[in-house]
Amino acid sequence: MHTISNAVALYAVETNAYPNSVDDLVKKDSSGKAYLQSKTTLPDGAEYSINSEGVVSGVFNGVTYDSAANHRMTAAESS
Template identity: 55%
Template sequence: MMKIASFRITPVRNGFSLLEMLVVVSIILILATVAVPKFMSAGKTAKIAKISADIRTIDNAAALYEIDKGKYPETVAALATKDTNGKAYLQFEPKLPDGTVYSIGTDGVVSGTFDGKTYTSQMEDIKNGG
């Protein structure tokens, strides 16, 4: 007698099961919870680095101005204004990230307020490069 082989036909699975989808969504949510705050703070960190660089640049230009004129400029805009010889200490007047201007005191201290905090040329982290 001859045996006839029987084959069991299993249905082809197309797609993912509900459990697999839940696991993937959970992993994505966990990664997003960790990554999003990092990305959100990166913009603020970049803005603070720009403030630090601007203050150092203005501070250096103000020091040169003081050497030439014997006093510090009254405003940062004065550093970007060309004199009678066509010389300016800055190519343009730097602005804070929110568009406001930096100020300079009679003692040459450069300062700017951004996001509720005042940054000055006397701060150690700005003197040391941010």
């Protein structure tokens, strides 16, 4: 998740916008540059998401992992 978060930050600095998804980080731009070499998924194959503020998150085994938090949150805690 840190690698994706770092790629989001670099993307934002260079484009003045956050990417809509991890796909945007893998896709090469007009100069052939990509921010990630390949699309990373959670251990169960689920995709990470990127919100409008550039925060990367993913849910695995009922626990939400979030690049902006220093902790994990279960689905019950987030309700």
